[in-house]
Amino acid sequence: MPDERLTDRLILRRPTDDDIDPIHEIFSDPRVWEHFPTLRHVERATTAHMLARWQERWDETGLASWTVRLRETGEVIGTGGCTVLAGASPDADVWNLGYRISADHHRRGYATEISRAGIAAARNLRPETPIIAFLVEHNTASAAVAEKVGFSLVHRAPDAGNPGPAVMRLIYADRPLTDAQLATALR
Numbered sequence: 001m002p003d004e005r006l007t008d009r010l011i012l013r014r015p016t017d018d019d020i021d022p023i024h025e026i027f028s029d030p031r032v033w034e035h036f037p038t039l040r041h042v043e044r045a046t047t048a049h050m051l052a053r054w055q056e057r058w059d060e061t062g063l064a065s066w067t068v069r070l071r072e073t074g075e076v077i078g079t080g081g082c083t084v085l086a087g088a089s090p091d092a093d094v095w096n097l098g099y100r101i102s103a104d105h106h107r108r109g110y111a112t113e114i115s116r117a118g119i120a121a122a123r124n125l126r127p128e129t130p131i132i133a134f135l136v137e138h139n140t141a142s143a144a145v146a147e148k149v150g151f152s153l154v155h156r157a158p159d160a161g162n163p164g165p166a167v168m169r170l171i172y173a174d175r176p177l178t179d180a181q182l183a184t185a186l187r
């Protein structure tokens with residue numbers, strides 16, 4: 001599987017340490033954490049640690065989150081793609097589809113474009129493994145992306161451990177999940 005692919009408007013590339021600063025700029029921006037402010041990256045080290053974990057996932061699976069650049073300018077505008085969440089056994093694994101776009105570039109269809117590429121890559125590698133997206137219910141933009149790529153709501157329940165007691169967790173998926181796959185998604 002190539003570590004870089006192109007979509008109509010985007011370059012999707014396996015992250016490297018050179019991406020830490022531009023990704024940190026996005027992940028430290030309160031505007032991209034409106035729905036989960038406590039997870040905002042305050043320290044650069046948090047972003048560096050996240051990218052190190054992603055690189056491990058790339059080594060293990062051959063696919064994980066991409067760094068996303070505009071083809072036109074090369075600007076880093078976000079991250080996204082599919083990463084395996086390991087279950088108690090391989091048939092309990094799920095792909096997790098994620099996306100986070102710079103607030104200066106929202107509502108231009110980029111998350112949808114990344115998601116479609118991520119889904120295609122994940123299905124190419126492990127078609128038997130379902131793809132999920134998990135999000136908090138008040139993140140209507142994230143739900144809109146999941147619905148736009150054809151996912152259905154498979155789970156809705158209070159978000160255990162969320163600092164906001166009323167927050168609901170939603171899981172969307174590209175197919176029905178087994179109990180074991182749902183347990184993996186909720187871990």
Ligand SMILES: CC(C)(COP(=O)(O)OP(=O)(O)OC[C@H]1O[C@@H](n2cnc3c(N)ncnc32)[C@H](O)[C@@H]1OP(=O)(O)O)[C@@H](O)C(=O)NCCC(=O)NCCS
Nearest residue numbers: 032099100101106107108109110111112135141142144145
């Ligand atoms: C969620 C997010 C990735 C969407 O990215 P995006 O590139 O703006 O999304 P798209 O342009 O592909 O939009 C997809 C659909 O969502 C809808 N949408 C986008 N932003 C929306 C908003 N703020 N409110 C309601 N709907 C919204 C769009 O209208 C579009 O549907 P349409 O084409 O039928 O109009 C982006 O808002 C983001 O990065 N948010 C902060 C991080 C985050 O919440 N990530 C997800 C964590 S689970």
